[in-house]
Amino acid sequence: MSLAEKYPKEIRQILAKYPPEHKRSAVMPLLHLAQLQEGHVDRHAMQEIAALLEITETEIASIIGFYTLYHDKPEGKLRIQVCTDLPCALRGADKFLADLCGKLGIQPGETTPDGLVTVEAVMCLAACDKAPMFQTQGTNGIEYHEHMTVEKTMELIDGFKKNDGEVK
Amino acid sequence: MTHVLLRHRDIPNINTIDVYKKNGGFEAFKNAVIKMKPEEVTNVVKNSGLRGRGGAGFPTGMKWQFMDNKNWPHYVVANADESEPGTFKDREIMEQNPFQFLEGVALASYAVGANAAYVYLRGEFWQVAKFLDEKIAEMEEAGFLGDKLFGTDYSLRIYTHLGAGAYICGEETALLESIEGKRGQPRVRPPFPPSFGLYGKPTVVNNVETLTNVPLILSKGADWYKSIGTADSAGxxxxxxxxxxxxxxxxxxxxxxxxxxxxxxxxxxxxxxxxxxxxxxxxxxxxxxxxxxxxxxxxxxxxxxxxxxxxxxxxxxxxxxDTVSIEWVISKTIHFFKHESCGKCTPCREGNHWMLSVVNRIEHHHNPEDVELLLNVAKQMQGKCLCALGEFATMAVVTGIERFPQDFKA
Known part of the structure; x- marks a missing residue:
């Protein structure tokens, strides 16, 4: 199904935010929208956005490549993105990431064999006083999880599996 | 002292429109639109001594005065990119005291004659953007945003725009490129945004915290604000x-x-x-x-x-x-800036790449020549890039090696 069929109202609302002669501005919100269902932006969505905004697919690809929250390849349905930058690392983030990956039997950047969970180290998420913390990126968009432990994270993953891919 | 910005810590539920209104909310904006000329609003902010809270500390009122009045329309952009490791203040403001921030956006917009303002949030603030969208809708419903406000000819709309993960978009011209739907790479300055900003039009870009000061400055006066703080830094x-x-x-x-x-x-x-x-x-x-x-x-x-x-x-x-090695600290900062360099300027793109290679090598073999090499690469990057990122990437490296030499010995 095309984006226009799936999200007619959302697309109208996004385009209304910008002057009609600058509709290219809608590219980032449209990419966020396209990514919601599948967790990545596929070729069809890229073509559709390019046609809607009258820019080339190459330009769309360069934007996906530049910004870290856009993905052009499928990974785990739930991405757990742990901040390991300096302030979080001073409060145990590196150990948290290593322990979590150990528990899941994967390395940072890898996906669990069932294809459900990808764990990544990411740059600062502006929650330095609440480390260890991570964001989840999935079909609900992006959510913050602060003051985390490996146990609490495993509970979250179990809940995610039980709820068919919804973070609860 | 009661809070000026984090007022939710004194007033429960100030993030609901009724409580905000009961505590004087939107009075400053209403009064300004009905009774004050735009330049009078700018003058109050200028006289208050308010300086930009995003990092540069530039006088806010002066920035507003730089807007080119021969080129229209004008825009206001609130910088809610908040991506500096160690910074987490703007999110608390937007989540807990959103109307004071949005009233600040509205006052800035009135002062510079903008009819549209954008709040640029880092993509990770997905939930915050949704929350602000709800608050903006409530303001429209209550008549504080929209067409012909308070029976005057002044109209204003505020929109949120989500980034998608790029530290560089906190730099004001990269941020504007990003709203325009491009990769967030800084522009050559000058021209500065007040003469050539969003869509090439005069634009004020202010940090969230800066704007959140403005409503109380307008209602209590410039002298009140200046009476807080020091002679150098008001408020x-x-x-x-x-x-x-x-x-x-x-x-x-x-x-x-x-x-x-x-x-x-x-x-x-x-x-x-x-x-x-x-x-x-x-x-x-x-x-x-x-x-x-x-x-x-x-x-x-x-x-x-x-x-x-x-x-x-x-x-x-x-x-x-004292449990932390400065060598480890700078390996963390280098790793960050290597990841966040936008790639436009060669000294930053290549310099960060080489700094990371060298610091990784130092972590494994303490060779004094490598410490010298790292310092050398950092100093060669300084003063050679279009934006401050190339400079920022070197600060901890140079001062770490020079001020904590004992941490770089085997």
Whole structure:
């Protein structure tokens, strides 16, 4: 199904935010929208956005490549993105990431064999006083999880599996 | 003292429109639109001594006065990109005291004659953007945003725009490129945004915290605001305190307290009461300060922190104790800036790449020549890039090696 069929109202609302002669501005919100269902932006969505905004697919690809929250390849349905930058690392983030990956039997950047969970180290998420913390990126968009432990994270993953891919 | 910015800590539920209104909310905006000329609003802000809270500390009223009045339309953009490691103040403002921030956006827009304003949030603030969208809709419904406000000819709409993960978009011209639907790479300045900004039109870009000051400055007056803080730095500042302290968090203080007040008073001191070793007052892009008594007794304002060979910047104070090696600290900052360099300027793109290679090698084999090489690469990057990122990437490296040489020996 095309984006226009799936999200007619959302697309109208996004385009209304910008002057009609600058509709290219809608590219980032449209990419966020396209990514919601599948967790990545596929070729069809890229073509559709390019046609809607009258820019080339190459330009769309360069934007996906530049910004870290856009993905052009499928990974785990739930991405757990742990901040390991300096302030979080001073409060145990590196150990948290290593322990979590150990528990899941994967390395940072890898996906669990069932294809459900990808764990990544990411740059600062502006929650330095609440480390260890991570964001989840999935079909609900992006959510913050602060003051985390490996146990609490495993509970979250179990809940995610039980709820068919919804973070609860 | 009651809070000026973090007012939700004094007034429960101020993030609901009724409570905000009951506490004088939108009075300043209504009064300005009905009774004041735009330039009068700018003058009050200018006379208050308010300086930009995003890091650069530029006088806010002066920035508004630079808007080119021969080129229209005008735009206001609120910088809610908040991506500096160590900074987490703007999210608390937007989540807990959103209407004061949005009223600040509205007042800035009226002052510079903008009919459209954008709030640029980092993509990770997905939930915050949804929340602000709801608050903006409530303001429209209540008649504080929309067409012909308060029976005048003035119209204003505020829109949110989500980024998608790029530190560089906190740089104002990269941010504008990003709203225009491009990769966030900085423009050559000048021209500056007040003459050539969003869509090539005059644009004011202000940080969230800066704008959140404005409603109370308008309602209580420039002299009230100037009476808080120091002669150099008027008003209050939110200090994001993180690292090896017992009580990390945001603390709103008038300028003029000391590092000791912040770290040992508000922050409760160092974890396990260890000795403090270093302070980074402006996040990962900060110089490293040796945390001796002189530093701890230094006053927190823009001019005083500079006497320690550092900038106060966005006041994101990262505290480092004696359990931490400065060599490890700079490997963290280099890793960050290598990832975030946008790739436009060669010294930053290549310099960060080589700094990371060298610091990784130092971590495995302590070769004094490599420390010299790292310092050399960092110094060659300085002063050669279009935006400050190329500079920021070198600050901890150069000051770390020069001020903590014992941490770079085998």
């Amino acid at each position: 209050v500042k939110i200090f994001s305190l993180s690292g090896r302290v017992k009580k990390p968090g945001n603390y709103e203080l008038p300028f003029g307290k000391t590092f000791r007040d912040l770290i040992y008073g508000e922050g409760g001191g160092i974890i396990d009461d260890r000795p403090i070793k270093a302070i980074m007052p402006a996040g990962a892009s900060s110089s490293l300060i040796v945390a001796d008594d002189k530093a701890l007794d230094t006053i927190l304002d823009y001019a005083s922190v500079r006497t320690l060979g550092a900038d106060l910047g966005s006041a994101s104070v990262i505290v480092i104790d």
